[in-house]
Amino acid sequence: MAQPGVLTPQNEDFPRWYQDVVAKAEMADNGPVRGTMVIRPYGYAIWEHIQSEIDRRIKAAGAENAYFPLFIPESYLSREAEHVEGFSPELAVVTHAGGEQLSEPIVVRPTSETVIGEFMAKWVQSHRDLPLLLNQWANVVRWELRPRMFLRTSEFLWQEGHTAHATFEDAAAYARKIHHDVYNDFIQNVLGVQVYLGIKSKSERFAGATNTMTCEGIMRDGKALQMATSHELGQNFAKAFDIKFQDESGTSAYCYTTSWGASTRLIGGLIMSHGDDNGLVVPPRLAPIQAVVLAVRDEESVNNAAEEISRQLLAAGIRVRTDHGRGSFGRRVTDWEIKGVPIRVEVGPRDLAEGLVTLARRDTGEKVQVRLEEAPARIATMLEEIQESILAGSRSALASRTVDVSSIPEAAEAANEGFARLAWDLVKGEGEATLRTQAITVRCLQRGDGSMPDNEDEAGLVAIVAKSY
């Protein structure tokens, strides 16, 4: 276990614990400009795994990657009324370039619906051009008033998908496909986090959307985090950017568009979903380092054995790191624990003499001795067990942090610990406003059976409310 003083305990000061983990796991540093961050190699390695897992799923859903410019003419933003209203307070605007004042200010993209809409209009003419399924990996800038590492930085990295469809139904179906097959699948099966899927209430919707779907997770301090969103944009952007096509009969019609995104915020979600007082806990499928082979003593025979085990693990397809650096055993153990490496393989002379190594699980702290020759297979199995166990833990955390209530005051009480679930009819309108005064918002709306509603107006919906990041 980490010694006192390494990290602030979660129950003593959760925000400080979070800052400690970000710093001591070498995830990120603050940048020099307000709200910016430097993502360090270990944090970036995690992001690269997030990217490749999400990217694979996006491509499987049929979308292709492209890249659009960072700079957007300011006039583009104002073409969609709600969109500009929602984003203008947080825009970074370039007014000077090349030593001169620009005739039209340039906006640094806060999101790319507008530029991409402009080009979709050029590229779409016939129903045969549809659906048009695009995605880009990019940085965006939003001048948020209260930055927090990974959760809300002035500049962040994300993926934004943008699609155009011939019909409302096709657009709605695709947005749902992305939400389930890309976001929920990744968050659950790679990130090991159980979330609620639902739609946003009108007041929480994306600026310019007709419907917003969300993945809402619960953090270890009982606050909710929106971990990915998918939007149905109706014909709002199609009309603003003139994205039209001719159908089989030669009739011209506006497209229905969607957009959907997931960002470096997922790393914040990872930290706060699984992390404990010893630091980060990274699920094996996401971990840049799945197993660290630790030479207990800096002796040649031990180091050689550690190298040999590493080679075998690498050959077995496990992402492995060997640590036979100088420094005390305890220190090195603690460092790898803070970084959340799933399995530690301890190689020491006493074990070696008996043909054994010790495997230590990061998630449970449990240690087992195994025969050297069995190690690769045991580790492979154990990685799967850890992945499942982390998800199971997230599942039970979500369940135990969710309370069914039947009034606004009860919901307000329950929201101090996590999610409160109650009939949407009790919340709609005045209740939502009352909760908001206590920093509690409607995180999502679901059907009674937990499934995704078509829209806010369906009868019998339940609201899931909480305090959130």
Added chain:
RNA sequence: CGGGAAGUAGCGCAGCUUGGUUAGCGCGCCUGGUUUGGGACCAGGAGGCCGCGGGUUCGAAUCCCGCCUUCCCGACCA
């Protein structure tokens, strides 16, 4: 952007109230040695425009003004 707290070595802090020689401490870092099965020890050493700019003063880490940044609570948001 409102309320609160804070910026002194890589990190955590003391010093400031009551201005006064070479600004301290712990951890970390470097060198050498002894160590290494849960944050090791000894010895030696390096590292500071005391956040930035202005002011008061013979003299400012210390007092005054402005700005920047960070953290917490809130409003805004991925």
